[in-house]
Amino acid sequence: MPQHTFILNGKTVTVDVDDDVRVLWVLRDVLGVTGPKYGCGINVCKACTSHINGKAFNPCSVRVADLTPTDEVTTIEGLPATVGKDLHPMQQAWLDRDVAQCGYCQPGQIMAAVAKVHQARAEGHEITDADLDEIRNVCRCGTYVRIREAIKEGAAGM
Numbered sequence: 001m002p003q004h005t006f007i008l009n010g011k012t013v014t015v016d017v018d019d020d021v022r023v024l025w026v027l028r029d030v031l032g033v034t035g036p037k038y039g040c041g042i043n044v045c046k047a048c049t050s051h052i053n054g055k056a057f058n059p060c061s062v063r064v065a066d067l068t069p070t071d072e073v074t075t076i077e078g079l080p081a082t083v084g085k086d087l088h089p090m091q092q093a094w095l096d097r098d099v100a101q102c103g104y105c106q107p108g109q110i111m112a113a114v115a116k117v118h119q120a121r122a123e124g125h126e127i128t129d130a131d132l133d134e135i136r137n138v139c140r141c142g143t144y145v146r147i148r149e150a151i152k153e154g155a156a157g158m
């Protein structure tokens with residue numbers, strides 16, 4: 001079986017899995033990292049949103065063979081370490097705004113929000129309502145108003 005090496009939440013990992021196994025299943029079933037959730041498996045719901053090299057991606061749609069040894073995958077479990085705190089400011093905003101209802105989509109929502117804030121700042125501006133409209137993560141409970149409020153609050157703390 002082929003070996004695949006990449007960086008996960010700051011640590012180099014190597015897994016023995018077939019090339020076509022999706023990164024989501026490597027994370028959840030092989031490495032025991034369950035923050036990224038399985039929702040649709042076809043890159044639509046975005047419950048599995050994580051970061052690869054600082055940008056949002058959906059591990060359900062990426063083959064493990066597409067990762068290189070220098071690729072850095074960050075999941076919700078590794079997000080606080082990116083700021084050296086127990087909670088990332090976006091996670092704290094989620095708690096402060098009481099965003100979660102069922103909570104299933106929240107790791108993906110938070111990861112998408114952090115990536116969008118970083119993208120906006122790289123483009124030279126703070127996050128706008130137009131930026132928020134581009135976040136396409138699905139929340140079946142419909143907490144979108146609180147999600148948007150928390151993203152703005154979290155961005156202010158980043």
